[in-house]
Amino acid sequence: MSDLLRIGVMASGGGTDLQSIIDACQAGKVPATVAVVISNRADAYALERARRHDVPAVHIPVGKTGSPEWAQADAEQVRVLRDHGVGLVCLAGYMRINGPALLAAFPRAVMNIHPALLPAFPGVNVQAMAVEHGVKIAGTTVHFADPEFDTGPIIIQAAVPVRDDDTADELAARILAQEHRIYPQAIKWHAEGRLQVDGRIVRLTGPGAELAPDTPGVLISPPLEAGF
């Protein structure tokens, strides 16, 4: 086993965020490797993506939140992640509430990505909520997970415009393009030990790298390094 950070990705759906992480690792932009992918759904395309990259793909059914089956899945997830030597868990469109065992086993080492500028629009179907609310700026957030949904300390955010007459799908696509940039960046900073968590505040420490030029119509904070 190399000294690369080993990532466990948990996903319920198509896994485009997973793909962006795999691609960034394989391109050498992030000093990490995806060691295992876990899904609560046997038919999640994320599992197929994993298999195509020879990454172990594990289906762990999850019962109703709080049920014995849910607690059992929580323990099973930890067992699988540890078996694969995982040092960082990345939730990537994982639509179930994590149990206490996972968070206890990986303190400040479970990240989540959410398609809104938290604390605005926590929950699900948030791109449609943003369109219906009439916001003019939406975005996405990478944060450390905590026992609540979408509330943990924020690592990086990207803001994008909402255009008049945007559909939820159009806005979701614009947000997703930035998710695929900021999630690998956040993982790189974590792999380099540069994220210092102080209560709710996440500080980026250490020497800065060359920065990416601004993307017109997008605001990312902290700024992305070149290549993301």
Next chain:
Amino acid sequence: MSDLLRIGVMASGGGTDLQSIIDACQAGKVPATVAVVISNRADAYALERARRHDVPAVHIPVGKTGSPEWAQADAEQVRVLRDHGVGLVCLAGYMRINGPALLAAFPRAVMNIHPALLPAFPGVNVQAMAVEHGVKIAGTTVHFADPEFDTGPIIIQAAVPVRDDDTADELAARILAQEHRIYPQAIKWHAEGRLQVDGRIVRLTGPGAELAPDTPGVLISPPLEAGF
């Protein structure tokens, strides 16, 4: 009386947003004029700014929300605004809840500016709340007022980065610089009859003007016209 839109500004504090509106009108960027300034506080510097520009400055004390004095102030505000031929009311750091008479007298013609990316952080002291929450992107919102606080249809938003170790004052100054751009822009669009309100959605209609170049590290949506 010219055919310029006549604006009534209501402010409780220093009135820097008021100043940005006066300046934009005097520079000819906005086809409007500030016809009267109203404050609930006799010592508000906004009243002094008004007097320095020969704009009528009116102190209207406001009692406890819901009290007979509050209802009386509501009626008095409408009387003063109408006496000055006001067609648009701009709340600019006005820290009291408006009464029903004001909103009824100026339907879809009361604007407010709020120093956060609504619907995140409604209320007061929101720049400090953003810093304490650890968000990486904050901003400001111009919206039409409705009977609730900070909930009406959104016209324009500006997003700015929150830097590690920002104080609330540092963040507030960064936000304020954008307030002074987007509030005059929103007023111009209103004066030109280009804001179409459809439920919660505000659409910008009509031919677009030349756009301002992007400001590094700031995202504004809809984009500003040249000169703002």
